[in-house]
Amino acid sequence: MDYQYPEFEVVRNADRCIGCRACERQCANEVHYYDADLGKMMCDESKCVNCQRCVTLCPTRALKIVKSDNTFRENANWTMENIKEIYKQAETGGVLLSSMGNPKPLPVYWDKILINASQVTNPPIDPLREPMETRTFLGQKPTEVKRDENGKIVNNLSSQLKLEVPIMFSAMSFGSISKNAHESLARAAAELGTYYNTGEGGLHKDFYKYGPNTIVQVASGRFGVHKEYLEAGAAIEIKMGQGAKPGIGGHLPGTKTVGEVSRTRMIPEGSDAISPAPHHDIYSIEDLRQLVFSLKEATEYKKPVIVKIAAVHNVAAIASGIARSGADIIAIDGFRGGTGAAPTRIRDNVGIPIELALASVDERLRQEGIRGNVSIVVGGSIRNSADVVKAIALGADAVYIGSAACIAMGCHQCRACHAAKCNWGIATQRPDLVKRLNPDVGYKRLVNLVEAWNHEIKEMMGGMGINSIESLKGNRLMLRGVGLNEKELEILGIKHAGE
């Protein structure tokens, strides 16, 4: 009864296969094997997660992975997926686990927003001929001016983060991803003049040297948090929630808690690292304020504090509380944000789209006159430079990219990170797999990606006649919606195309 026909079929073109067995060596899921008796390559496709590793590395292009066309009797309500999940749970009694971002066909508002360009009344600007600036500072902005006895302006800014590009790498812990992936991110952040984020797994001792480009995270599990760690980074992020799994804590399977991961986290090898849903010292907004200030005290007010929350229904009210809590930056993670492991039901059903969350948070903070108290960083999921431009025009100061960064390093979005056998050397701790990601290559690809996006951002800005990113921020008149209803337009604070 529980037998399930494999989701994918491995199609091998026998005319092309030369029997080199590369696919066998490359597949950590042990799909491919050589049958000596038959003298040919065979496979057990039931284990395939469609990560495309064997396809990419087969020297003769003999392989492809296709979706199986075996189906149950068609039913729009009882889809095959729904039925299969019931079989699985009826058999195991367990919670379904998934990884990466919500794959459901829910609306992607970025794709229903269009960007403006200048014609006639206002000249477009060419980024190759005129200066075009994307430098951004994150942190609280003053509403008062201070002068010394000679009338000279005194810099009264609290600690800030300086970004050469409005893009940062979002939190992915060492543990959920490999050391080589972390190294790639850290080096890329340093070269780009931006920041990467440790996630909740602590900071590997080898990476302290990237501290000026590191955001260190403090999550409910407090793994790997100590004074030296807090002092190592350029900013501290308190993780209250994550877009992929609002309302629950981080989850690192024991298979990934090995060697250096366990030492960095300061927990025993092989133990599941499960962070509590809440921070046990934060049960309300006053408690958050205390944590913000104790972290600031611990680091002598030299580091901005970020509070990261998942985009949930009353996100605007929550953000307004955070903006008054002393935090310098709010990071909001949308429901399509990625994860290394999350309960499927939560990933697919909890939280709201980042576009709507961002628009309502930015608007609420402005209505309350406290938008300057905090910077806003959004993630989950930003897929390309146009998403970045739209996010900034809706009101974000900068964006976080996680899934896009993984993809740049080779991830094929197979959504099997929780199995800890990532064939691309990212979401795994198996040394033979980890070494597949060469940090020299990984870091360069990340740099290329962000530089390419930044160039595209400049071109789009130039088209709008804007030569500095600050003039794009919150500039919603540069956006129009297509195919959106009145309510959606109202929440996004934009007009419909043609208006």
Next chain:
Amino acid sequence: MLREGEVRIPSGCAISGIFSKKGKMLNGRSIIDSIATMHDRSNGLGGGFAGYGIYPQYKDAYAFHIFYDNTSAKLACEKFIDKHFDVINLSKIPTKKVAAITNEPIIMRYFVKPLPNRLKESQLEENEFTVQCVVKINTTINGAYVFSSGKNMGVFKAVGYPEDVGEFYRLDEYEGYCWTAHGRYPTNTPGWWGGAHPFAMLDLSIVHNGEISSYDANRRFIEMFGYKCTLLTDTEVITYIIDYLHRRLGFSFTEVSEIIAAPFWDTIESMKPEDRERLTYFRNAFSNMLITGPFSIMVGFDGGLMALNDRLKLRSMVVGEKDDMVYIASEECAIRVIEPNLDKLWSPKGGEPVIVTLEEGLK
């Protein structure tokens, strides 16, 4: 048809300004002559003037110039004014029939001072109290629009070519040490007189040529501080930003220009340390008030005039000098027509403010 404020209308324009550093009283005729030469830069859909030093007999009172659509708006507004201000003098603003100017609203002028008990109750300082009253009238009394509210200065504007507007308001009967003028080329009709420029707030008056690309970023930011952009014009939002930076935060006009037309980072990095630090601080702390896209503006204020181009200088602007006189205009011809023998004529660089003020002791 939507009125200005219900829809955002892009415009091209002509601007012109005259200033006497010695505080000589200049007849309004010369500014009409200057702006008239740039006739082709306007299209008859808006023109206006600001004069400074024109009401010496009432120089301590706020001069409100108000458009009314009808008498009921006038009644409601006058009731409001009486409740908040002591009215020292009121009259219709003298006009003369000009064929090209039609559909005029009721145009009134009031010299007022805040009622001391009202002022005390509000716990506001005199200027802020007046600003809030003006905003109240403009946003809540339908059909009433205060388009000038400074002391010893006044704005005169209408739908029409600027030279006709000047005749209409009989500007040759006024004298001031500073005049600015504006001819507008909106891409569609603004439909009412309030949409013409200069835009003014207290003694600050602004004429602007250009279309800024940072408009909505600036608007949404400045509205956090109690301003309400009702006209949706660039000039309005620029005025509020300058008011906020200068009057409320106490920045000098040079500093204001360093914030709204900040230099590029490359330039900032090559500056001497003190300037670099200040400009880096400005671009971080006040980044939301950076204005991008083409603009040339002239900012009139009590005792001075500032002219400023966007940092790329995407709009033309020239400055001429003769003795104590300073002339600023979109085109050289607008200066030559009133002063053919200039001592000096130059075109300021993008982002570089030209600030002229009355000589010591004249204010």
